[in-house]
Amino acid sequence: MKKTNPFFQGGPYLMGIVNITPDSFFDGGKFNNINKAVEHALQLELEGAHILDVGGESTRPGAKPVSVSEEQDRVLPVIESLKSAGCRAVISVDTRHAATMRAAIASGARMVNDVSALRHDPDSINVLRDSDCLVCLMHMQGDPETMQENPKYKNVLQDVFEFLSSRMACCETSGIAKSRLIVDPGIGFGKTQRHNLELLAGLKRFQPLNVPVTLGASRKSFIAHAAGEATPEGRLPGSIATALYGLAKGVQIFRVHDVAATRQAFAVWRAIENLP
Numbered sequence: 001m002k003k004t005n006p007f008f009q010g011g012p013y014l015m016g017i018v019n020i021t022p023d024s025f026f027d028g029g030k031f032n033n034i035n036k037a038v039e040h041a042l043q044l045e046l047e048g049a050h051i052l053d054v055g056g057e058s059t060r061p062g063a064k065p066v067s068v069s070e071e072q073d074r075v076l077p078v079i080e081s082l083k084s085a086g087c088r089a090v091i092s093v094d095t096r097h098a099a100t101m102r103a104a105i106a107s108g109a110r111m112v113n114d115v116s117a118l119r120h121d122p123d124s125i126n127v128l129r130d131s132d133c134l135v136c137l138m139h140m141q142g143d144p145e146t147m148q149e150n151p152k153y154k155n156v157l158q159d160v161f162e163f164l165s166s167r168m169a170c171c172e173t174s175g176i177a178k179s180r181l182i183v184d185p186g187i188g189f190g191k192t193q194r195h196n197l198e199l200l201a202g203l204k205r206f207q208p209l210n211v212p213v214t215l216g217a218s219r220k221s222f223i224a225h226a227a228g229e230a231t232p233e234g235r236l237p238g239s240i241a242t243a244l245y246g247l248a249k250g251v252q253i254f255r256v257h258d259v260a261a262t263r264q265a266f267a268v269w270r271a272i273e274n275l276p
Contacts, residue, residue: 005134005179006090007050007212007252012266015051015092015255016044017218020074021058038081045089047260051111051253052087054078054104055094059115061148061188068097075100076107083108092136098123105131115140115189117167129175136182136214137167141190151190157202160185165209182253184214188222196222200242203249215246216255240265 007013018041022032031037041052056074057066079091092111093104098121101112110133117137118124128135139160141151153159164183172178183206185199206213217223223238224230236258243254243262247269256262 005182005212007134007182011212011252012247013050013212013253014048014259014262015053015214015253016041016047016049016089016259017255017257018044018052018054018078019058020054020056020078034077034081037078038085041078041082042085042087044259045087048263049089049259051090051092052082053092053094053113053255054082054109055113056100057095059094059144059189061144063144065145068099071095071097071100072103076103079104079107079109090134092134096120096124098127101127105133110134111136113184114138115144115186117164118171119167125171125174125176128171132180134180134182135171135176136184137164137171138184138214138216139163139186139189144189147190151192151195153195156191156195156198157205160199161205161209164206168209168211178211182212182214183209184216184255187215187217188220193222193225196220197226200245203246203251207250212252213250214253214255215243215251217242217246218254218256218258236261244269 018037020032020037031040044052054075056071075093082091090111091109092113093101093109094113095101096114096116101124112128112133113136115138141147168181171181185206187196187199218239219232219235223235227238229235239258240261244265247266254262
């Protein structure tokens with residue numbers, strides 16, 4: 001029997017961010033050991049996270065890459081501990097590296113979230129073809145270290161749509177079923193302020209791909225440019241506003257730092273929308 005993507009219908013679904021890194025733009029260093037990361041992840045699940053996205057390599061603008069072994073040393077014990085703790089949320093691994101994908105899947109991850117859309121490591125397609133994991137394909141122009149150095153597009157909405165469509169086709173040709181795929185337009189990944197706003201305004205453009213869409217805009221710098229709030233710590237209201245806009249545009253999955261606050265905002269939105 002063909003499996004269906006559990007995040008395609010219904011929702012919204014919340015993906016809680018679990019960064020086990022010293023240099024992530026908002027929470028770098030806050031959960032940079034196994035116990036703190038596991039405690040944080042379980043708290044996000046308690047707050048309503050449907051997915052826990054565990055990452056060991058920062059992909060903020062200008063971030064330096066880390067070795068695969070260091071990345072695995074960070075994420076694998078957390079994934080294993082979450083499974084041992086009886087975590088019921090879908091565990092996702094946020095990685096560009098095939099070896100980490102393979103090891104994380106063996107440790108209990110059921111989803112791979114790759115900012116390179118499986119382009120960074122040629123073996124990624126093979127690893128995922130041989131699994132039944134969900135796969136989130138994100139658009140990024142360049143790489144994290146250089147992506148904000150004068151990004152350019154002919155038409156950002158169309159260019160990102162065509163990129164994601166082509167990556168989906170590559171996956172399907174390689175044996176990864178469309179029913180396992182999720183897409184993410186990659187807010188802040190090789191985009192100017194104008195690019196980010198155009199993508200957000202045009203989120204419905206991605207519906208014809210007929211797979212779940214993820215929006216990862218939490219605490220990002222475009223909020224500061226739009227609202228004048230310089231620090232990530234002060235960008236929660238803008239994050240909630242963006243998530244609500246995405247919800248109205250049909251986005252299914254929201255990758256957020258603040259699960260409880262976003263969940264409350266969505267509950268109020270739904271109560272108003274569903275008023276008989």
